[in-house]
Every structure is written in C-alpha cells, then in structure tokens.
Amino acid sequence: MPELNAEQETQPQATTESKAPAYDPNILPDMLPVYYRRLFPHEPFYRWLNYGHSEDNIFVNREISFTLQDDIYIRYLCFETQAELEKEICTRNPYKIDIGPVMNIRPKNFRSVAGGLTPVQRELVFDIDATDYDDIRNCCSGAEMCLKCWKFMMLAAKVLDVALREDFGFEHMLWIFSGRRGIHCWVCDHTARHLDARARAAVAEYLNILTYTNNVARVQIGDRTHHSLRRALKIVEPMFEEIILEDQNLFGSPKGVSKLLQMVSDEAARSNLEAYLQKSHEDGAHSKLIWESFVRYANSMRTSAANVWSRKLKHIVEEVQLCLLYPRLDINVTKGFNHLLKAPFCIHPATGKVCIPFSASAVGKFDPTTVPTISQLLQEINAYDDKTKSYMDAPEDKSRIKDYKKTSMFKGVVVFEEFLRKLERNFKTKSMDF
Amino acid sequence: MDFNLKKRARHDVKVEVISLEAKYPHNVMLYHYPPTEDIHIDEFEDLALERLRLLRVFDRATTKGLRIFSDDWKEYVNAEMTKDGLRGYLRMGMPSSGTKHEADVQMRRRDYLSHFILRLAYCRSEDLQRWFVAREMEFFKYKFAALSTAEIKMFLDANNFQIHPLTEEQKDEVKDGLYESTVGQSVSKIELLEFYKVPFTQVLDLVRTRRCYIKAGFAYVNTHDMVSIVGAKQLEEIELGMQAAKAFIADVEADERIARMIKSLHNSYTGKDYTVCRDESVPIESLDQLSKTSMPLCMRMCHEHIRSQHHIKHGGRMQYGLFLKGIGVTLEDSLRFWREEFTKKMDVDKFTRSYEYNIYHNYGKKGSMVNYTPYSCLKIIKEMAAPGDCHGCPYKTMDPTSLKAKLSAYGLSAGGIDEVMHFVSRNHYQFACGKYFMLTHNSTVEPTINHPNKYFEESQILMGNRQKRAPGPAPANNKLRTAIKGGANRSMLTGDDDDELWRIAETQEKVYQSQKGIAEAFDDDLDLTEIIE
Numbered sequence: 001m002p003e004l005n006a007e008q009e010t011q012p013q014a015t016t017e018s019k020a021p022a023y024d025p026n027i028l029p030d031m032l033p034v035y036y037r038r039l040f041p042h043e044p045f046y047r048w049l050n051y052g053h054s055e056d057n058i059f060v061n062r063e064i065s066f067t068l069q070d071d072i073y074i075r076y077l078c079f080e081t082q083a084e085l086e087k088e089i090c091t092r093n094p095y096k097i098d099i100g101p102v103m104n105i106r107p108k109n110f111r112s113v114a115g116g117l118t119p120v121q122r123e124l125v126f127d128i129d130a131t132d133y134d135d136i137r138n139c140c141s142g143a144e145m146c147l148k149c150w151k152f153m154m155l156a157a158k159v160l161d162v163a164l165r166e167d168f169g170f171e172h173m174l175w176i177f178s179g180r181r182g183i184h185c186w187v188c189d190h191t192a193r194h195l196d197a198r199a200r201a202a203v204a205e206y207l208n209i210l211t212y213t214n215n216v217a218r219v220q221i222g223d224r225t226h227h228s229l230r231r232a233l234k235i236v237e238p239m240f241e242e243i244i245l246e247d248q249n250l251f252g253s254p255k256g257v258s259k260l261l262q263m264v265s266d267e268a269a270r271s272n273l274e275a276y277l278q279k280s281h282e283d284g285a286h287s288k289l290i291w292e293s294f295v296r297y298a299n300s301m302r303t304s305a306a307n308v309w310s311r312k313l314k315h316i317v318e319e320v321q322l323c324l325l326y327p328r329l330d331i332n333v334t335k336g337f338n339h340l341l342k343a344p345f346c347i348h349p350a351t352g353k354v355c356i357p358f359s360a361s362a363v364g365k366f367d368p369t370t371v372p373t374i375s376q377l378l379q380e381i382n383a384y385d386d387k388t389k390s391y392m393d394a395p396e397d398k399s400r401i402k403d404y405k406k407t408s409m410f411k412g413v414v415v416f417e418e419f420l421r422k423l424e425r426n427f428k429t430k431s432m433d434f
Numbered sequence: 435m436d437f438n439l440k441k442r443a444r445h446d447v448k449v450e451v452i453s454l455e456a457k458y459p460h461n462v463m464l465y466h467y468p469p470t471e472d473i474h475i476d477e478f479e480d481l482a483l484e485r486l487r488l489l490r491v492f493d494r495a496t497t498k499g500l501r502i503f504s505d506d507w508k509e510y511v512n513a514e515m516t517k518d519g520l521r522g523y524l525r526m527g528m529p530s531s532g533t534k535h536e537a538d539v540q541m542r543r544r545d546y547l548s549h550f551i552l553r554l555a556y557c558r559s560e561d562l563q564r565w566f567v568a569r570e571m572e573f574f575k576y577k578f579a580a581l582s583t584a585e586i587k588m589f590l591d592a593n594n595f596q597i598h599p600l601t602e603e604q605k606d607e608v609k610d611g612l613y614e615s616t617v618g619q620s621v622s623k624i625e626l627l628e629f630y631k632v633p634f635t636q637v638l639d640l641v642r643t644r645r646c647y648i649k650a651g652f653a654y655v656n657t658h659d660m661v662s663i664v665g666a667k668q669l670e671e672i673e674l675g676m677q678a679a680k681a682f683i684a685d686v687e688a689d690e691r692i693a694r695m696i697k698s699l700h701n702s703y704t705g706k707d708y709t710v711c712r713d714e715s716v717p718i719e720s721l722d723q724l725s726k727t728s729m730p731l732c733m734r735m736c737h738e739h740i741r742s743q744h745h746i747k748h749g750g751r752m753q754y755g756l757f758l759k760g761i762g763v764t765l766e767d768s769l770r771f772w773r774e775e776f777t778k779k780m781d782v783d784k785f786t787r788s789y790e791y792n793i794y795h796n797y798g799k800k801g802s803m804v805n806y807t808p809y810s811c812l813k814i815i816k817e818m819a820a821p822g823d824c825h826g827c828p829y830k831t832m833d834p835t836s837l838k839a840k841l842s843a844y845g846l847s848a849g850g851i852d853e854v855m856h857f858v859s860r861n862h863y864q865f866a867c868g869k870y871f872m873l874t875h876n877s878t879v880e881p882t883i884n885h886p887n888k889y890f891e892e893s894q895i896l897m898g899n900r901q902k903r904a905p906g907p908a909p910a911n912n913k914l915r916t917a918i919k920g921g922a923n924r925s926m927l928t929g930d931d932d933d934e935l936w937r938i939a940e941t942q943e944k945v946y947q948s949q950k951g952i953a954e955a956f957d958d959d960l961d962l963t964e965i966i967e
Contacts, residue, residue, distance in 0.1 A: 166649065166650070167648045167649065167650075167651075168634065168648070168650075168651050169649075169650035169651030169652075170651075191635075191651065195635065198638055199635050199638055201638075201642070202638035202639070202641045202642040203641065205642040205643075206641050206642055206644055206648075209644075222617065223617075224613075224614060224615075224617075225614065226614065226615045226617075226644045227610075227611050227614045227615045227647060228615075228644065228648075229644075230614065
C-alpha cells in the first residue's frame with residue numbers, strides 16, 4: 001500500500017507544474033462542494049476528534065463552528081456521528097471550520113440547560129503568526145509569506161516542539177500550516193487536553209520569553225540561563241547569520257541599527273554602543289559587519305571591567321538572538337480554554353491554500369509556497385480521472401483509492417495519519433492496562 | 435458553615451470541650467474543614483470586615499506594583515497592617531517566638547472563621563472570586579514564609595503531604611538541569627538543598643516564571659520554593675470550597691441579616707468616613723479654583739460639565755454632589771450652587787420640583803434621613819457611564835486618545851501623560867490617579883488614592899490649607915452593624931422603601947434621563963446587588 005501511494009504522489013505533481021491554475025476567490029463557493037465531497041479527509045478527521053472514544057462524549061460534546069459565505073458564523077454545532085458531521089460539512093460547504101472545546105453537554109443545547117456551557121477539555125493550542133515578525137521582516141510584510149519568512153516559522157516550530165516534548169513530556173503534537181502566514185500547533189496528549197485555564201496560562205508564559213515595553217521586544221535571560229533558553233539558543237544560533245544577517249540584512253540600515261540598539265535596555269550603555277557603531281561603520285554597512293562589531297564590543301566591555309555589560313547586559317548577545325528568533329507566540333490563544341481555532345484541512349479563503357499538517361521534525365523541508373490551492377487540487381483529480389478512465393470504468397473501482405491520495409495534498413494527509421497512528425496506539429496500550 | 439442556630443445547639447457542647455489549641459494547632463492551616471461553632475452575628479460581621487481590611491492591604495501592595503516577597507513588599511504590608519489595626523494578623527506573619535500566647539490561639543480562630551465567612555461573600559461572581567483567591571493566596575504565602583523548618587515539617591505531616599526529597603542518586607541524575615534552572619540559589623547551595631519532584635501542574639507559579647528545572651512534565655522544587663507546592667494545594671482547597679459555598683449560598687441568604695452583609699461586603703468602604711465634613715466649610719465661590727487645584731479628574735470633569743452645560747445627569751449629580759458635601763460645602767450653598775447653574779436652562783419652579791429634593795435627600799434632610807456617604811473610588815470605577823454622562827472614573831471610561839488630550843489640556847507634559855497612561859493601560863486607574871496627583875502637585879510622595887475626598891484632602895494638606903487629621907477607625911463598621919440589626923438609625927444598607935421615595939421624586943426627571951439611567955440611580959452606596967453579575 002505505501003509503495004503504491006508514493007508512486008501516485010509524484011504523478012499529479014508533475015502534471016500540475018505544467019499548468020498550475022491560479023486561484024480565484026470568486027469561484028470558491030463552486031469549488032468547495034467538490035473539495036469537501038472528494039478530498040476532505042472526513043474519516044481521519046473524525047478519528048482524531050474521537051480520540052479512540054477514550055472518554056465519554058468526547059466527540060459528541062465537541063463544539064464545532066462553521067463560517068459560511070459572507071461571514072455568516074454558526075457556533076455551537078455538534079455531531080453525533082462521523083456520518084452526521086460529514087453530511088453537514090458537505091451540505092453547508094463552510095468557508096471555514098473551527099474547533100472549540102469539548103463541553104460538559106451537547107453544545108447545541110446551550111440555551112436550554114441551566115448553567116450553560118462549561119468546557120471540560122481542549123487541546124493545548126499554539127498560534128504563531130508571521131505578522132508578529134513584521135518589525136524584523138524585510139522580505140515581506142503583513143499577510144505575505146515567502147520562503148525567507150518561513151524560516152522564522154520553521155525555527156519557531158522546532159523550538160516549541162522540543163520544549164513541549166522535553167520539558168512537559170508531551171508527545172502528540174499536530175503541526176498545521178494555516179494556509180497563509182501562520183502555523184498552529186495542537187497538543188493532543190491526555191494531560192494537555194485536561195489542563196485547566198491556570199495551567200494553560202502558566203505553560204504559555206513559560207514558553208513565551210519576549211516582553212514588550214513601549215513596543216520594543218526584549219528578552220531577559222537573568223543571572224543563569226534556564227535550560228529551556230539554553231536549548232532554544234542551540235537551535236537558533238546556527239541559523240542567526242543566515243536569517244537575520246543574510247536574508248533579512250536586518251541591521252543594514254540606520255533604522256535596522258536602531259532596532260539592535262533598542263534591545264539594549266541600559267540607556268548609557270546604549271548610547272555608548274551607538275557612538276561606537278557610528279564611529280566604526282558608515283550608514284548602510286552590511287548587517288554582518290554591524291553584528292560583528294556589536295559582539296566584539298559587548299565582549300570586550302564585559303571582560304574589561306565590572307560594569308553594566310558584565311552584570312545586567314552580560315547575556316546581551318544571546319538575548320538579541322533569542323529576541324529575534326525565539327517563537328513569538330500569541331499567548332492568548334494558548335491561555336484560552338474556550339478559544340476556537342481553525343481546523344486542519346480547511347481552505348484558506350484568501351489564498352485558496354489547504355490548511356495542511358506538516359511534521360515538525362521535517363519542517364525544514366516544508367515549503368508553504370508550494371502548498372496546493374483548491375483550484376490546483378481539483379484540477380489534479382480531474383486529470384487523474386481522465387487518465388485512469390480508460391482502464392478504470394467501474395465507479396466502485398475508482399473509489400478504492402481515496403481521492404486525496406491522487407493529489408499533492410497527499411503528503412499532508414500522510415503526516416496526519418502518522419500522527420493519528422501514534423495517538424491511537426496510546427489508547428490501545430492504555431485500555432490494556434486496565 | 436451552619437447558620438441554623440437551633441439545630442446546632444446540641445453539637446455545641448461537644449465542640450466546646452475541644453480546646454482552641456487543639457482545634458487550631460498551627461498558624462498556617464489549610465482551611466479544609468468548615469468551622470462548626472456558633473458565633474454571634476456581631477462577631478460574624480466583625481471578623482468579615484477585619485479580614486476584608488487585611489485582604490485590602492495585600493490588594494494595595496499589588497496595585498502599587500510591588501513584587502511579592504520583595505523587601506519593599508514586606509515592609510509595605512507590615513506597615514499597612516499596623517496602620518489598619520491588624521496587629522493580630524501581623525503577628526501571624528512573624529516567626530513564632532516559641533512561647534504560646536492565648537491571644538495567638540485566639541487569632542488563629544479569627545483567621546480561620548473569617549476566611550470561611552468571606553468565602554460566602556466572594557463566591558457570588560467570578561470576578562469577586564478571582565480577587566478573593568488571589569488575595570487569600572498572598573496572605574497564605576505571607577504566613578507560610580514565617581514558618582521554621584520544624585514547623586514546615588509539622589505542617590506537612592498534619593496535612594498529609596506525601597512528598598519526599600530526591601535521594602542523592604536521583605538528584606545526581608538531573609543535577610545539570612538543577613544547576614542551570616533553579617533560580618535564586620547559588621550552585622554551592624543547590625548541592626546542599628533538598629529537592630522534590632512533583633507534576634508541573636502543582637507548581638504553576640514556578641513554571642510560569644521559569645524558576646525551576648522541568649523535565650518530562652515534572653518540576654524539581656527545592657525546599658525554599660516549597661510554598662508553591664503547598665500553595666497549590668491551598669488554592670485547590672479554596673476553589674473547591676468556593677464551589678461548595680456557591681451551592682448553598684441560597685440557604686445562607688435566607689437570613690436577611692447575613693444576606694445584606696455579604697452582598698455588600700466587597701464594596702463596603704473600610705477607609706475613613708467622609709459622610710460629614712467635620713472641620714472645614716468650603717464656599718461655593720472657591721469651587722472653580724479648587725476644581726483646578728485639588729479635585730481629582732473625575733470630579734473636575736463633573737464640575738466643568740455643569741459649568742458649561744448647566745445640567746448634569748443623575749449619576750453625575752450623585753457623584754459630584756456627595757463629593758461636594760464631603761469636602762465641606764454646606765446644604766445651603768449646595769442648593770444655591772445647583773440652582774444657579776440649572777436655572778440657566780430651566781425655570782426655578784422646575785428646579786424646585788425636580789431637583790431640590792435630591793439635594794436635601796443627599797444631606798439626609800428628606801426621605802429616609804440617611805446622610806449619604808460620598809462615593810469611593812471602588813464605587814466610581816464600577817459605574818457604567820453612558821454617552822452624555824460625565825460621571826464614573828475617567829481613567830476607565832475615556833478612550834486613551836481623549837484622555838491624553840484631556841490631560842494635556844490640564845497642563846501635563848508629554849512625559850507625564852505617558853506615566854499616567856502607563857497605569858491606565860494596565861487598568862490601574864487608582865494608580866493613574868495617584869500619578870496625576872503627584873504630577874499636578876509636584877509631590878514626590880505618591881498618595882494611595884481610594885477616595886476622591888481623600889485626594890482632595892491630601893491636596894489641601896499639601897498646599898497648606900488643611901491640617902492632617904489623625905486617622906480614626908473606620909466608622910463604616912458601625913454603620914454596617916446597625917443596618918444589619920435593622921435598628922432605627924438606618925444607614926445606606928437599608929434602602930428599599932427609601933428607594934420608593936426616590937422613585938417618586940425621580941419620575942419627573944424622565945425627560946432628561948433614559949430608563950436605564952434611572953435604574954442605576956437607585957443603587958446607593960452599599961446596596962450593591964449588581965456586583966453579583
């Protein structure tokens with residue numbers, strides 16, 4: 001089976017490269033029905049939210065919400081079975097599907113039950129958005145996202161993934177590219193799903209090291225370097241030159257240099273450093289030169305005598321690196337027990353791209369710019385159908401191979417299946433324990 | 435807690451046999467078992483108000499931005515406790531001298547009972563509960579910090595904490611992580627310290643601030659941070675207790691005396707009493723000048739609104755009118771002030787019919803004859819101001835842009851505005867007000883603003899116009915009591931039939947006021963049913 005899949009995976013990609021259709025948001029309503037009927041992975045999607053039925057009502061009390069055309073927003077939906085969910089998705093064809101918490105009761109009964117809805121469990125979620133890197137992105141801004149921007153996301157995913165594994169002992173992280181400019185992480189371990197609001201806030205703040213004062217982001221390492229920061233540094237440091245100095249050339253303008261200066265929290269030290277940099281470089285000198293001077297200056301100041309550089313600023317070089325490359329989390333998403341988050345395999349209405357899972361261990365190879373759009377996917381199955389028509393006439397034969405396996409969305413589904421396989425193995429061993 | 439006196443009477447005999455010492459063996463107890471003794475309603479209320487004052491000390495310390503357990507924090511808390519007559523609680527936070535005093539044991543009882551009383555008052559809404567739990571935890575840690583190693587051991591044993599330090603081998607396995615990530619201890623000390631391994635969810639405060647080593651979901655906590663583990667247990671205990679309290683609150687409230695008290699408790703004002711200004715009288719002619727020099731922003735804006743619009747809605751009249759009474763404007767002057775302004779837009783007859791009553795009423799000369807208390811900051815901040823209103827706390831109600839413009843118009847420098855806005859953006863309105871005070875008075879001492887009349891008084895003292903008064907005990911205490919007893923000397927707490935009179939007087943005002951505004955108008959200072967929401 002896997003060999004067969006792999007073979008088919010390469011096929012459609014070859015055909016699409018020749019004539020990749022551009023995505024047109026206006027015809028999205030016409031494409032969505034086909035997408036949901038033929039491509040959306042209903043079965044694995046259900047298996048995920050059902051968690052091997054390890055707890056009562058875990059699927060049926062889950063709040064799902066749909067966003068329909070023209071921003072019509074329907075909340076508090078819930079479904080009894082996979083078939084019902086599938087049918088509802090295929091008839092309503094939502095622009096967006098959001099997943100909320102598992103509630104104490106059926107969410108749709110929220111009006112009729114005294115006391116209302118109380119969330120009982122929910123995946124621990126993280127949201128990282130490229131717009132939060134706007135002040136240090138020179139390549140793109142706002143909603144745009146190129147391969148250079150993706151490197152920020154890549155590092156963020158790596159740092160966060162290892163922290164969740166090593167520090168908190170979580171294993172089941174589902175990483176999703178949101179379809180445009182951000183990434184989501186769903187931590188699905190039992191413990192993570194059952195953390196209360198206070199614990200979520202604590203985890204979020206543990207993982208969030210940036211503090212903003214007057215819109216200037218800073219990191220303070222403190223006296224000794226906490227192991228989580230030391231580990232993050234090991235991941236971030238080797239990429240610093242490539243991303244910040246080469247790709248972005250962040251300090252290559254007077255404005256960029258001032259960004260570097262702002263990260264020095266001590267005023268006197270900052271103006272000394274500024275004078276030093278101005279003396280040694282002309283405006284517009286390359287970031288690499290500026291950075292080298294900065295590191296040299298900080299080191300010599302630190303070792304020369306007891307001063308602010310050897311105390312408060314003794315970790316300044318590491319602090320700057322973390323400040324620029326450590327994940328910039330939207331911690332309110334993580335803190336909220338009730339927060340809705342876009343489901344994987346939705347289509348991003350603005351870009352037409354699939355909101356697709358990726359593997360954190362292979363995040364370096366993931367390319368958001370080649371994530372298929374809905375137009376591309378529909379063309380791929382059409383092409384596949386045409387090609388196989390001659391020797392696959394009978395419809396029952398055709399349905400043997402899942403449609404998404406005929407398209408470039410396949411890789412994302414494989415990642416998802418792999419995630420599910422590990423997750424479900426967990427339930428099997430657990431049920432044997434009892 | 436059982437409030438049914440008759441049913442309990444028999445059990446009492448047994449309870450009395452147990453000595454207080456045995457019942458309250460430690461200064462720090464987990465508030466697990468609800469108390470079962472009967473207490474007099476007076477004591478009930480005394481205990482509640484005392485604890486409220488205690489928690490407010492911690493609240494002030496937090497609002498001041500002092501880091502918990504820093505030296506400044508301790509100093510501030512201790513000083514405030516002394517000032518507020520909370521020496522008993524203060525002693526609980528001091529290392530015990532070894533000798534046992536009867537007073538200390540009595541204090542433990544007060545601590546224990548009052549905690550459970552306040553649970554009733556604070557289980558009523560999530561906001562209240564959050565405030566209460568946060569303050570209680572601060573107090574708990576404050577007490578726990580004073581325990582000696584031996585006492586901690588006793589405490590752990592008494593409360594069934596099954597935590598054991600890591601063995602040397604276990605510690606050795608994770609020692610690099612411990613050295614790197616244990617904050618606040620030197621490496622040489624870490625070698626000697628005992629460490630405990632607990633699920634990270636038990637020490638969330640340490641996790642949040644990255645103060646300990648965490649591996650695979652377990653936190654490694656040293657003896658000095660033990661308070662986090664114990665605190666988490668206490669927190670759980672209180673939160674469960676609050677849920678339980680919520681479940682039977684309806685029964686408790688069947689007793690009206692208790693219901694009234696616990697409903698109004700959080701917003702009852704425990705500071706100085708400004709109902710009657712005793713020492714000064716302020717001529718209304720000086721109000722224009724005073725509004726510029728000595729009034730906080732909320733009152734200055736009311737004043738300017740009246741001067742420019744010649745009218746002010748009910749909420750503003752209450753807020754500003756009572757404030758004026760508090761600073762020493764006489765009833766006669768007050769009548770004259772409002773009449774002069776209002777009659778610029780309406781005839782004297784209409785003023786007499788519609789508004790005079792309110793002013794008499796505020797001064798306790800009509801209707802219920804209650805001398806109303808000027809609004810405190812708590813009350814004003816809680817006000818919801820609708821468009822066209824000018825009451826409420828401007829730091830809260832105004833949008834930042836207009837607030838900045840206002841401050842700038844009142845002569846604050848750009849830097850000063852930033853300082854004030856710093857607190858506004860963090861929702862520390864009283865702190866922002868204090869900053870405004872410092873800036874406008876060129877004062878280096880930051881006053882704690884919890885009442886507009888206090889602001890005014892501080893300002894006058896600073897300008898040399900008034901003498902500092904010796905801080906007296908809070909008479910709010912007494913008032914609350916008479917109200918609960920339902921005595922003839924009625925206070926702000928009992929306002930129901932009084933509200934009826936209000937309603938009659940107010941109907942004529944509908945022209946100026948929306949229905950909603952009127953509804954709001956009737957909540958006088960201590961009838962705070964709305965805080966339930």
